[in-house]
Amino acid sequence: MIATVTDPPFATGLTPWAQTLPKHISPSAAKSYLGCSLKFYFERVACIRKKTPAALHLGKAVHAALQAFHIARWRGADDSPETIANAYELAFLRLERDEGPVNFDDDAEREKCRLDGLRVVAAYLDSPEAMKEKPRAVEVLLKEDIPGLSVPLTGAMDLVEGDFTPVDFKSAAAKPDAANAAFDHEIQLVSYQLLMEAATGESPPSLDLVFLVKTKTPQIIRVKSPPADLHRKRRVTALLETAVEGIASNRHHPQPGMQCSWCQFKNECIAWLPGMTAADARRAA
Ligand code: SF4
Structure with a gap:
Protein backbone atom coordinates (compact mmCIF):
# COMPACT_ATOMS: atom_id res chain seq x y z
CA MET A 1 0.00 0.00 0.00
CA ILE A 2 1.42 3.39 -0.95
CA ALA A 3 1.17 6.32 1.44
CA THR A 4 0.14 9.57 -0.19
CA VAL A 5 2.73 12.21 0.53
CA THR A 6 0.83 15.43 1.08
CA ASP A 7 3.74 17.76 1.72
CA PRO A 8 6.79 16.32 -0.02
CA PRO A 9 10.18 18.00 0.01
CA PHE A 10 10.54 18.91 -3.68
CA ALA A 11 14.32 19.02 -3.43
CA THR A 12 14.83 17.05 -6.62
CA GLY A 13 13.12 19.61 -8.81
CA LEU A 14 10.51 17.12 -9.99
CA THR A 15 6.92 18.18 -10.58
CA PRO A 16 4.88 17.76 -7.38
CA TRP A 17 2.73 14.86 -8.60
CA ALA A 18 5.83 12.80 -9.30
CA GLN A 19 6.35 12.40 -5.56
CA THR A 20 2.75 11.59 -4.70
CA LEU A 21 0.23 9.11 -5.97
CA PRO A 22 -0.71 10.06 -9.51
CA LYS A 23 -4.33 11.27 -9.75
CA HIS A 24 -5.10 8.39 -12.11
CA ILE A 25 -3.39 5.88 -14.40
CA SER A 26 -4.08 5.26 -18.09
CA PRO A 27 -2.97 2.17 -20.02
CA SER A 28 -0.72 4.31 -22.23
CA ALA A 29 1.04 5.90 -19.22
CA ALA A 30 1.48 2.47 -17.61
CA LYS A 31 2.86 0.94 -20.82
CA SER A 32 5.21 3.87 -21.25
CA TYR A 33 6.43 3.65 -17.63
CA LEU A 34 6.90 -0.13 -17.74
CA GLY A 35 8.69 0.10 -21.13
CA CYS A 36 11.35 2.48 -19.80
CA SER A 37 10.76 4.41 -16.60
CA LEU A 38 13.51 6.91 -17.46
CA LYS A 39 12.06 7.75 -20.87
CA PHE A 40 8.70 8.20 -19.10
CA TYR A 41 10.42 10.66 -16.76
CA PHE A 42 11.96 12.69 -19.61
CA GLU A 43 8.65 12.80 -21.53
CA ARG A 44 6.01 13.14 -18.85
CA VAL A 45 7.72 14.50 -15.73
CA ALA A 46 10.57 16.71 -16.97
CA CYS A 47 8.40 17.44 -20.07
CA ILE A 48 11.35 17.71 -22.47
CA ARG A 49 9.94 18.49 -25.90
CA LYS A 50 11.29 16.75 -29.01
CA LYS A 51 10.29 17.00 -32.64
CA THR A 52 7.30 14.75 -33.36
CA PRO A 53 8.40 11.63 -35.30
CA ALA A 54 6.84 11.66 -38.79
CA ALA A 55 5.14 8.26 -38.27
CA LEU A 56 3.47 9.52 -35.09
CA HIS A 57 2.29 12.67 -36.84
CA LEU A 58 0.76 10.62 -39.67
CA GLY A 59 -0.89 8.28 -37.18
CA LYS A 60 -2.50 11.18 -35.31
CA ALA A 61 -3.82 12.79 -38.50
CA VAL A 62 -5.25 9.45 -39.70
CA HIS A 63 -6.81 8.94 -36.26
CA ALA A 64 -8.46 12.38 -36.49
CA ALA A 65 -9.91 11.52 -39.92
CA LEU A 66 -11.35 8.21 -38.68
CA GLN A 67 -12.79 9.99 -35.66
CA ALA A 68 -14.50 12.50 -38.00
CA PHE A 69 -15.92 9.58 -40.00
CA HIS A 70 -17.27 7.73 -36.97
CA ILE A 71 -18.77 10.86 -35.42
CA ALA A 72 -20.45 11.73 -38.74
CA ARG A 73 -21.86 8.20 -38.96
CA TRP A 74 -23.04 8.39 -35.36
CA ARG A 75 -24.78 11.73 -36.01
CA GLY A 76 -26.08 10.75 -39.45
CA ALA A 77 -24.06 13.66 -40.93
CA ASP A 78 -21.92 13.91 -44.10
CA ASP A 79 -19.40 11.02 -44.05
CA SER A 80 -18.45 11.14 -47.74
CA PRO A 81 -14.83 10.31 -48.70
CA GLU A 82 -14.30 13.97 -49.73
CA THR A 83 -15.39 15.28 -46.31
CA ILE A 84 -13.22 12.77 -44.46
CA ALA A 85 -10.20 13.49 -46.70
CA ASN A 86 -10.70 17.17 -45.87
CA ALA A 87 -10.80 16.33 -42.13
CA TYR A 88 -7.47 14.51 -42.61
CA GLU A 89 -5.84 17.48 -44.38
CA LEU A 90 -7.02 19.89 -41.68
CA ALA A 91 -5.74 17.61 -38.90
CA PHE A 92 -2.37 17.21 -40.66
CA LEU A 93 -1.95 21.02 -40.67
CA ARG A 94 -3.41 21.63 -37.19
CA LEU A 95 -1.18 19.01 -35.54
CA GLU A 96 1.88 20.46 -37.26
CA ARG A 97 0.96 23.90 -35.94
CA ASP A 98 -0.12 22.88 -32.41
CA GLU A 99 2.06 19.86 -31.58
CA GLY A 100 4.96 20.19 -34.06
CA PRO A 101 7.50 20.73 -35.33
CA VAL A 102 7.51 17.36 -37.06
CA ASN A 103 10.80 15.61 -37.73
CA PHE A 104 10.57 15.68 -41.55
CA ASP A 105 13.91 15.55 -43.40
CA ASP A 106 12.61 17.88 -46.12
CA ASP A 107 9.49 18.97 -48.00
CA ALA A 108 9.54 15.81 -50.14
CA GLU A 109 9.31 13.62 -47.03
CA ARG A 110 6.49 15.78 -45.68
CA GLU A 111 4.54 15.40 -48.93
CA LYS A 112 5.10 11.63 -49.01
CA CYS A 113 3.87 11.37 -45.40
CA ARG A 114 0.77 13.45 -46.21
CA LEU A 115 -0.09 11.30 -49.24
CA ASP A 116 0.57 8.02 -47.38
CA GLY A 117 -1.95 9.09 -44.75
CA LEU A 118 -4.54 10.05 -47.37
CA ARG A 119 -4.16 6.63 -49.01
CA VAL A 120 -4.58 4.85 -45.68
CA VAL A 121 -7.75 6.81 -44.86
CA ALA A 122 -9.20 6.06 -48.32
CA ALA A 123 -8.35 2.36 -47.91
CA TYR A 124 -10.15 2.26 -44.56
CA LEU A 125 -13.29 3.92 -45.95
CA ASP A 126 -13.27 1.42 -48.82
CA SER A 127 -12.70 -1.63 -46.61
CA PRO A 128 -15.20 -4.00 -44.99
CA GLU A 129 -13.90 -2.69 -41.63
CA ALA A 130 -15.35 0.79 -42.18
CA MET A 131 -18.25 1.08 -39.79
CA LYS A 132 -21.51 0.48 -41.66
CA GLU A 133 -23.89 0.67 -38.72
CA LYS A 134 -24.27 3.52 -36.29
CA PRO A 135 -21.65 2.97 -33.53
CA ARG A 136 -22.74 2.81 -29.91
CA ALA A 137 -20.17 5.48 -29.00
CA VAL A 138 -17.15 7.32 -30.40
CA GLU A 139 -14.10 8.57 -28.44
CA VAL A 140 -15.33 7.30 -25.10
CA LEU A 141 -13.46 8.78 -22.12
CA LEU A 142 -13.90 6.74 -18.95
CA LYS A 143 -12.53 7.05 -15.43
CA GLU A 144 -13.39 4.27 -12.99
CA ASP A 145 -12.27 2.80 -9.67
CA ILE A 146 -10.98 -0.72 -10.23
CA PRO A 147 -10.44 -3.21 -7.36
CA GLY A 148 -6.69 -3.65 -6.78
CA LEU A 149 -5.73 -0.23 -8.15
CA SER A 150 -4.82 2.60 -5.75
CA VAL A 151 -5.94 5.29 -8.20
CA PRO A 152 -8.74 5.46 -10.79
CA LEU A 153 -8.14 3.93 -14.21
CA THR A 154 -8.72 6.22 -17.20
CA GLY A 155 -8.95 5.36 -20.88
CA ALA A 156 -10.17 6.72 -24.21
CA MET A 157 -11.72 4.15 -26.55
CA ASP A 158 -11.70 5.09 -30.22
CA LEU A 159 -14.98 3.35 -30.93
CA VAL A 160 -17.53 1.13 -29.18
CA GLU A 161 -19.59 -1.01 -31.54
CA GLY A 162 -23.26 -1.84 -31.03
CA ASP A 163 -22.47 -5.12 -29.21
CA PHE A 164 -20.07 -3.30 -26.80
CA THR A 165 -16.89 -4.37 -28.63
CA PRO A 166 -14.24 -1.67 -28.03
CA VAL A 167 -12.12 -0.97 -31.12
CA ASP A 168 -8.75 0.73 -31.18
CA PHE A 169 -7.10 1.89 -34.41
CA LYS A 170 -3.34 1.57 -34.94
CA SER A 171 -1.20 2.86 -37.77
CA ALA A 172 1.54 0.39 -38.68
CA ALA A 173 4.39 0.20 -41.16
CA ALA A 174 4.10 -3.58 -41.65
CA LYS A 175 1.41 -6.24 -41.42
CA PRO A 176 0.96 -7.24 -37.75
CA ASP A 177 1.26 -10.76 -36.41
CA ALA A 178 -2.14 -11.36 -34.79
CA ALA A 179 -0.97 -13.23 -31.67
CA ASN A 180 1.84 -10.77 -30.96
CA ALA A 181 -0.37 -7.75 -31.60
CA ALA A 182 -2.91 -8.81 -28.99
CA PHE A 183 -0.10 -9.59 -26.50
CA ASP A 184 1.67 -6.25 -27.18
CA HIS A 185 -1.53 -4.33 -26.51
CA GLU A 186 -2.76 -6.47 -23.60
CA ILE A 187 -2.65 -3.64 -21.03
CA GLN A 188 -4.76 -1.38 -23.24
CA LEU A 189 -7.28 -4.04 -24.35
CA VAL A 190 -7.91 -5.45 -20.88
CA SER A 191 -8.05 -1.94 -19.39
CA TYR A 192 -10.87 -1.12 -21.82
CA GLN A 193 -12.75 -4.21 -20.70
CA LEU A 194 -12.26 -3.30 -17.01
CA LEU A 195 -13.48 0.25 -17.70
CA MET A 196 -16.50 -0.89 -19.70
CA GLU A 197 -17.55 -3.45 -17.12
CA ALA A 198 -17.18 -0.91 -14.30
CA ALA A 199 -19.08 1.80 -16.19
CA THR A 200 -21.90 -0.20 -17.81
CA GLY A 201 -21.96 -3.67 -16.23
CA GLU A 202 -21.65 -5.06 -19.78
CA SER A 203 -18.85 -7.44 -20.83
CA PRO A 204 -17.55 -6.97 -24.38
CA PRO A 205 -17.76 -10.07 -26.61
CA SER A 206 -14.34 -9.24 -28.11
CA LEU A 207 -11.46 -6.76 -27.74
CA ASP A 208 -10.49 -5.53 -31.20
CA LEU A 209 -7.58 -3.76 -32.85
CA VAL A 210 -7.84 -2.45 -36.41
CA PHE A 211 -4.44 -1.95 -38.03
CA LEU A 212 -4.06 0.57 -40.86
CA VAL A 213 -0.95 -0.69 -42.60
CA LYS A 214 0.98 1.88 -44.67
CA THR A 215 2.25 -0.55 -47.30
CA LYS A 216 2.35 0.56 -50.95
CA THR A 217 -1.19 -0.77 -51.25
CA PRO A 218 -2.53 -0.02 -47.75
CA GLN A 219 -4.09 -2.91 -45.83
CA ILE A 220 -6.78 -2.79 -43.16
CA ILE A 221 -6.49 -5.72 -40.77
CA ARG A 222 -8.69 -6.47 -37.76
CA VAL A 223 -7.16 -8.46 -34.89
CA LYS A 224 -9.73 -9.88 -32.49
CA SER A 225 -8.87 -10.93 -28.96
CA PRO A 226 -11.24 -12.83 -26.63
CA PRO A 227 -12.49 -10.99 -23.55
CA ALA A 228 -10.16 -11.33 -20.57
CA ASP A 229 -10.77 -13.96 -17.90
CA LEU A 230 -10.03 -13.35 -14.22
CA HIS A 231 -6.35 -14.32 -14.63
CA ARG A 232 -5.73 -11.75 -17.39
CA LYS A 233 -7.61 -9.06 -15.47
CA ARG A 234 -5.54 -9.69 -12.32
CA ILE A 247 5.57 6.77 -10.40
CA ALA A 248 4.53 7.51 -6.81
CA SER A 249 7.95 6.39 -5.52
CA ASN A 250 9.74 8.51 -8.14
CA ARG A 251 11.51 5.36 -9.43
CA HIS A 252 13.05 6.18 -12.80
CA HIS A 253 16.14 4.53 -14.26
CA PRO A 254 17.48 3.39 -17.64
CA GLN A 255 16.00 0.12 -18.96
CA PRO A 256 18.19 -0.57 -22.02
CA GLY A 257 16.63 -2.73 -24.71
CA MET A 258 15.41 -2.75 -28.30
CA GLN A 259 13.40 0.42 -27.66
CA CYS A 260 16.67 2.41 -27.30
CA SER A 261 17.13 2.23 -31.11
CA TRP A 262 14.32 4.74 -31.65
CA CYS A 263 14.51 6.62 -28.31
CA GLN A 264 14.88 10.40 -28.69
CA PHE A 265 16.38 10.82 -25.20
CA LYS A 266 19.78 9.13 -25.65
CA ASN A 267 21.80 12.22 -24.59
CA GLU A 268 19.71 12.68 -21.47
CA CYS A 269 19.95 8.93 -20.74
CA ILE A 270 23.76 8.91 -21.06
CA ALA A 271 23.92 11.88 -18.65
CA TRP A 272 21.66 10.12 -16.12
CA LEU A 273 22.81 9.42 -12.57
CA PRO A 274 20.60 8.70 -9.54
CA GLY A 275 19.16 11.98 -8.23
CA MET A 276 19.15 13.64 -11.67
CA THR A 277 16.78 16.61 -11.59
CA ALA A 278 14.51 17.89 -14.34
CA ALA A 279 16.89 20.83 -14.74
CA ASP A 280 19.86 18.43 -15.15
CA ALA A 281 17.90 16.48 -17.76
CA ARG A 282 17.05 19.62 -19.72
CA ARG A 283 20.71 20.73 -19.68
CA ALA A 284 21.70 17.34 -21.15
CA ALA A 285 19.08 17.54 -23.94
S1 SF4 B 1 17.94 5.25 -24.41
FE1 SF4 B 1 16.88 3.36 -23.76
S2 SF4 B 1 17.29 3.19 -21.55
FE2 SF4 B 1 17.73 5.31 -22.17
S3 SF4 B 1 15.84 6.45 -21.79
FE3 SF4 B 1 15.79 5.81 -23.93
S4 SF4 B 1 14.67 3.84 -23.90
FE4 SF4 B 1 15.33 4.27 -21.79
Whole structure:
Protein backbone atom coordinates (compact mmCIF):
# COMPACT_ATOMS: atom_id res chain seq x y z
CA MET A 1 0.00 0.00 0.00
CA ILE A 2 1.42 3.39 -0.95
CA ALA A 3 1.17 6.32 1.44
CA THR A 4 0.14 9.57 -0.19
CA VAL A 5 2.73 12.21 0.53
CA THR A 6 0.83 15.43 1.08
CA ASP A 7 3.74 17.76 1.72
CA PRO A 8 6.79 16.32 -0.02
CA PRO A 9 10.18 18.00 0.01
CA PHE A 10 10.54 18.91 -3.68
CA ALA A 11 14.32 19.02 -3.43
CA THR A 12 14.83 17.05 -6.62
CA GLY A 13 13.12 19.61 -8.81
CA LEU A 14 10.51 17.12 -9.99
CA THR A 15 6.92 18.18 -10.58
CA PRO A 16 4.88 17.76 -7.38
CA TRP A 17 2.73 14.86 -8.60
CA ALA A 18 5.83 12.80 -9.30
CA GLN A 19 6.35 12.40 -5.56
CA THR A 20 2.75 11.59 -4.70
CA LEU A 21 0.23 9.11 -5.97
CA PRO A 22 -0.71 10.06 -9.51
CA LYS A 23 -4.33 11.27 -9.75
CA HIS A 24 -5.10 8.39 -12.11
CA ILE A 25 -3.39 5.88 -14.40
CA SER A 26 -4.08 5.26 -18.09
CA PRO A 27 -2.97 2.17 -20.02
CA SER A 28 -0.72 4.31 -22.23
CA ALA A 29 1.04 5.90 -19.22
CA ALA A 30 1.48 2.47 -17.61
CA LYS A 31 2.86 0.94 -20.82
CA SER A 32 5.21 3.87 -21.25
CA TYR A 33 6.43 3.65 -17.63
CA LEU A 34 6.90 -0.13 -17.74
CA GLY A 35 8.69 0.10 -21.13
CA CYS A 36 11.35 2.48 -19.80
CA SER A 37 10.76 4.41 -16.60
CA LEU A 38 13.51 6.91 -17.46
CA LYS A 39 12.06 7.75 -20.87
CA PHE A 40 8.70 8.20 -19.10
CA TYR A 41 10.42 10.66 -16.76
CA PHE A 42 11.96 12.69 -19.61
CA GLU A 43 8.65 12.80 -21.53
CA ARG A 44 6.01 13.14 -18.85
CA VAL A 45 7.72 14.50 -15.73
CA ALA A 46 10.57 16.71 -16.97
CA CYS A 47 8.40 17.44 -20.07
CA ILE A 48 11.35 17.71 -22.47
CA ARG A 49 9.94 18.49 -25.90
CA LYS A 50 11.29 16.75 -29.01
CA LYS A 51 10.29 17.00 -32.64
CA THR A 52 7.30 14.75 -33.36
CA PRO A 53 8.40 11.63 -35.30
CA ALA A 54 6.84 11.66 -38.79
CA ALA A 55 5.14 8.26 -38.27
CA LEU A 56 3.47 9.52 -35.09
CA HIS A 57 2.29 12.67 -36.84
CA LEU A 58 0.76 10.62 -39.67
CA GLY A 59 -0.89 8.28 -37.18
CA LYS A 60 -2.50 11.18 -35.31
CA ALA A 61 -3.82 12.79 -38.50
CA VAL A 62 -5.25 9.45 -39.70
CA HIS A 63 -6.81 8.94 -36.26
CA ALA A 64 -8.46 12.38 -36.49
CA ALA A 65 -9.91 11.52 -39.92
CA LEU A 66 -11.35 8.21 -38.68
CA GLN A 67 -12.79 9.99 -35.66
CA ALA A 68 -14.50 12.50 -38.00
CA PHE A 69 -15.92 9.58 -40.00
CA HIS A 70 -17.27 7.73 -36.97
CA ILE A 71 -18.77 10.86 -35.42
CA ALA A 72 -20.45 11.73 -38.74
CA ARG A 73 -21.86 8.20 -38.96
CA TRP A 74 -23.04 8.39 -35.36
CA ARG A 75 -24.78 11.73 -36.01
CA GLY A 76 -26.08 10.75 -39.45
CA ALA A 77 -24.06 13.66 -40.93
CA ASP A 78 -21.92 13.91 -44.10
CA ASP A 79 -19.40 11.02 -44.05
CA SER A 80 -18.45 11.14 -47.74
CA PRO A 81 -14.83 10.31 -48.70
CA GLU A 82 -14.30 13.97 -49.73
CA THR A 83 -15.39 15.28 -46.31
CA ILE A 84 -13.22 12.77 -44.46
CA ALA A 85 -10.20 13.49 -46.70
CA ASN A 86 -10.70 17.17 -45.87
CA ALA A 87 -10.80 16.33 -42.13
CA TYR A 88 -7.47 14.51 -42.61
CA GLU A 89 -5.84 17.48 -44.38
CA LEU A 90 -7.02 19.89 -41.68
CA ALA A 91 -5.74 17.61 -38.90
CA PHE A 92 -2.37 17.21 -40.66
CA LEU A 93 -1.95 21.02 -40.67
CA ARG A 94 -3.41 21.63 -37.19
CA LEU A 95 -1.18 19.01 -35.54
CA GLU A 96 1.88 20.46 -37.26
CA ARG A 97 0.96 23.90 -35.94
CA ASP A 98 -0.12 22.88 -32.41
CA GLU A 99 2.06 19.86 -31.58
CA GLY A 100 4.96 20.19 -34.06
CA PRO A 101 7.50 20.73 -35.33
CA VAL A 102 7.51 17.36 -37.06
CA ASN A 103 10.80 15.61 -37.73
CA PHE A 104 10.57 15.68 -41.55
CA ASP A 105 13.91 15.55 -43.40
CA ASP A 106 12.61 17.88 -46.12
CA ASP A 107 9.49 18.97 -48.00
CA ALA A 108 9.54 15.81 -50.14
CA GLU A 109 9.31 13.62 -47.03
CA ARG A 110 6.49 15.78 -45.68
CA GLU A 111 4.54 15.40 -48.93
CA LYS A 112 5.10 11.63 -49.01
CA CYS A 113 3.87 11.37 -45.40
CA ARG A 114 0.77 13.45 -46.21
CA LEU A 115 -0.09 11.30 -49.24
CA ASP A 116 0.57 8.02 -47.38
CA GLY A 117 -1.95 9.09 -44.75
CA LEU A 118 -4.54 10.05 -47.37
CA ARG A 119 -4.16 6.63 -49.01
CA VAL A 120 -4.58 4.85 -45.68
CA VAL A 121 -7.75 6.81 -44.86
CA ALA A 122 -9.20 6.06 -48.32
CA ALA A 123 -8.35 2.36 -47.91
CA TYR A 124 -10.15 2.26 -44.56
CA LEU A 125 -13.29 3.92 -45.95
CA ASP A 126 -13.27 1.42 -48.82
CA SER A 127 -12.70 -1.63 -46.61
CA PRO A 128 -15.20 -4.00 -44.99
CA GLU A 129 -13.90 -2.69 -41.63
CA ALA A 130 -15.35 0.79 -42.18
CA MET A 131 -18.25 1.08 -39.79
CA LYS A 132 -21.51 0.48 -41.66
CA GLU A 133 -23.89 0.67 -38.72
CA LYS A 134 -24.27 3.52 -36.29
CA PRO A 135 -21.65 2.97 -33.53
CA ARG A 136 -22.74 2.81 -29.91
CA ALA A 137 -20.17 5.48 -29.00
CA VAL A 138 -17.15 7.32 -30.40
CA GLU A 139 -14.10 8.57 -28.44
CA VAL A 140 -15.33 7.30 -25.10
CA LEU A 141 -13.46 8.78 -22.12
CA LEU A 142 -13.90 6.74 -18.95
CA LYS A 143 -12.53 7.05 -15.43
CA GLU A 144 -13.39 4.27 -12.99
CA ASP A 145 -12.27 2.80 -9.67
CA ILE A 146 -10.98 -0.72 -10.23
CA PRO A 147 -10.44 -3.21 -7.36
CA GLY A 148 -6.69 -3.65 -6.78
CA LEU A 149 -5.73 -0.23 -8.15
CA SER A 150 -4.82 2.60 -5.75
CA VAL A 151 -5.94 5.29 -8.20
CA PRO A 152 -8.74 5.46 -10.79
CA LEU A 153 -8.14 3.93 -14.21
CA THR A 154 -8.72 6.22 -17.20
CA GLY A 155 -8.95 5.36 -20.88
CA ALA A 156 -10.17 6.72 -24.21
CA MET A 157 -11.72 4.15 -26.55
CA ASP A 158 -11.70 5.09 -30.22
CA LEU A 159 -14.98 3.35 -30.93
CA VAL A 160 -17.53 1.13 -29.18
CA GLU A 161 -19.59 -1.01 -31.54
CA GLY A 162 -23.26 -1.84 -31.03
CA ASP A 163 -22.47 -5.12 -29.21
CA PHE A 164 -20.07 -3.30 -26.80
CA THR A 165 -16.89 -4.37 -28.63
CA PRO A 166 -14.24 -1.67 -28.03
CA VAL A 167 -12.12 -0.97 -31.12
CA ASP A 168 -8.75 0.73 -31.18
CA PHE A 169 -7.10 1.89 -34.41
CA LYS A 170 -3.34 1.57 -34.94
CA SER A 171 -1.20 2.86 -37.77
CA ALA A 172 1.54 0.39 -38.68
CA ALA A 173 4.39 0.20 -41.16
CA ALA A 174 4.10 -3.58 -41.65
CA LYS A 175 1.41 -6.24 -41.42
CA PRO A 176 0.96 -7.24 -37.75
CA ASP A 177 1.26 -10.76 -36.41
CA ALA A 178 -2.14 -11.36 -34.79
CA ALA A 179 -0.97 -13.23 -31.67
CA ASN A 180 1.84 -10.77 -30.96
CA ALA A 181 -0.37 -7.75 -31.60
CA ALA A 182 -2.91 -8.81 -28.99
CA PHE A 183 -0.10 -9.59 -26.50
CA ASP A 184 1.67 -6.25 -27.18
CA HIS A 185 -1.53 -4.33 -26.51
CA GLU A 186 -2.76 -6.47 -23.60
CA ILE A 187 -2.65 -3.64 -21.03
CA GLN A 188 -4.76 -1.38 -23.24
CA LEU A 189 -7.28 -4.04 -24.35
CA VAL A 190 -7.91 -5.45 -20.88
CA SER A 191 -8.05 -1.94 -19.39
CA TYR A 192 -10.87 -1.12 -21.82
CA GLN A 193 -12.75 -4.21 -20.70
CA LEU A 194 -12.26 -3.30 -17.01
CA LEU A 195 -13.48 0.25 -17.70
CA MET A 196 -16.50 -0.89 -19.70
CA GLU A 197 -17.55 -3.45 -17.12
CA ALA A 198 -17.18 -0.91 -14.30
CA ALA A 199 -19.08 1.80 -16.19
CA THR A 200 -21.90 -0.20 -17.81
CA GLY A 201 -21.96 -3.67 -16.23
CA GLU A 202 -21.65 -5.06 -19.78
CA SER A 203 -18.85 -7.44 -20.83
CA PRO A 204 -17.55 -6.97 -24.38
CA PRO A 205 -17.76 -10.07 -26.61
CA SER A 206 -14.34 -9.24 -28.11
CA LEU A 207 -11.46 -6.76 -27.74
CA ASP A 208 -10.49 -5.53 -31.20
CA LEU A 209 -7.58 -3.76 -32.85
CA VAL A 210 -7.84 -2.45 -36.41
CA PHE A 211 -4.44 -1.95 -38.03
CA LEU A 212 -4.06 0.57 -40.86
CA VAL A 213 -0.95 -0.69 -42.60
CA LYS A 214 0.98 1.88 -44.67
CA THR A 215 2.25 -0.55 -47.30
CA LYS A 216 2.35 0.56 -50.95
CA THR A 217 -1.19 -0.77 -51.25
CA PRO A 218 -2.53 -0.02 -47.75
CA GLN A 219 -4.09 -2.91 -45.83
CA ILE A 220 -6.78 -2.79 -43.16
CA ILE A 221 -6.49 -5.72 -40.77
CA ARG A 222 -8.69 -6.47 -37.76
CA VAL A 223 -7.16 -8.46 -34.89
CA LYS A 224 -9.73 -9.88 -32.49
CA SER A 225 -8.87 -10.93 -28.96
CA PRO A 226 -11.24 -12.83 -26.63
CA PRO A 227 -12.49 -10.99 -23.55
CA ALA A 228 -10.16 -11.33 -20.57
CA ASP A 229 -10.77 -13.96 -17.90
CA LEU A 230 -10.03 -13.35 -14.22
CA HIS A 231 -6.35 -14.32 -14.63
CA ARG A 232 -5.73 -11.75 -17.39
CA LYS A 233 -7.61 -9.06 -15.47
CA ARG A 234 -5.54 -9.69 -12.32
CA ARG A 235 -2.33 -9.70 -14.37
CA VAL A 236 -3.10 -6.37 -16.05
CA THR A 237 -4.31 -4.79 -12.80
CA ALA A 238 -0.99 -5.81 -11.21
CA LEU A 239 0.95 -4.24 -14.11
CA LEU A 240 -1.04 -1.01 -13.81
CA GLU A 241 -0.46 -0.92 -10.05
CA THR A 242 3.28 -1.56 -10.56
CA ALA A 243 3.38 1.58 -12.72
CA VAL A 244 1.41 3.56 -10.11
CA GLU A 245 3.81 2.49 -7.37
CA GLY A 246 6.87 3.32 -9.47
CA ILE A 247 5.57 6.77 -10.40
CA ALA A 248 4.53 7.51 -6.81
CA SER A 249 7.95 6.39 -5.52
CA ASN A 250 9.74 8.51 -8.14
CA ARG A 251 11.51 5.36 -9.43
CA HIS A 252 13.05 6.18 -12.80
CA HIS A 253 16.14 4.53 -14.26
CA PRO A 254 17.48 3.39 -17.64
CA GLN A 255 16.00 0.12 -18.96
CA PRO A 256 18.19 -0.57 -22.02
CA GLY A 257 16.63 -2.73 -24.71
CA MET A 258 15.41 -2.75 -28.30
CA GLN A 259 13.40 0.42 -27.66
CA CYS A 260 16.67 2.41 -27.30
CA SER A 261 17.13 2.23 -31.11
CA TRP A 262 14.32 4.74 -31.65
CA CYS A 263 14.51 6.62 -28.31
CA GLN A 264 14.88 10.40 -28.69
CA PHE A 265 16.38 10.82 -25.20
CA LYS A 266 19.78 9.13 -25.65
CA ASN A 267 21.80 12.22 -24.59
CA GLU A 268 19.71 12.68 -21.47
CA CYS A 269 19.95 8.93 -20.74
CA ILE A 270 23.76 8.91 -21.06
CA ALA A 271 23.92 11.88 -18.65
CA TRP A 272 21.66 10.12 -16.12
CA LEU A 273 22.81 9.42 -12.57
CA PRO A 274 20.60 8.70 -9.54
CA GLY A 275 19.16 11.98 -8.23
CA MET A 276 19.15 13.64 -11.67
CA THR A 277 16.78 16.61 -11.59
CA ALA A 278 14.51 17.89 -14.34
CA ALA A 279 16.89 20.83 -14.74
CA ASP A 280 19.86 18.43 -15.15
CA ALA A 281 17.90 16.48 -17.76
CA ARG A 282 17.05 19.62 -19.72
CA ARG A 283 20.71 20.73 -19.68
CA ALA A 284 21.70 17.34 -21.15
CA ALA A 285 19.08 17.54 -23.94
S1 SF4 B 1 17.94 5.25 -24.41
FE1 SF4 B 1 16.88 3.36 -23.76
S2 SF4 B 1 17.29 3.19 -21.55
FE2 SF4 B 1 17.73 5.31 -22.17
S3 SF4 B 1 15.84 6.45 -21.79
FE3 SF4 B 1 15.79 5.81 -23.93
S4 SF4 B 1 14.67 3.84 -23.90
FE4 SF4 B 1 15.33 4.27 -21.79
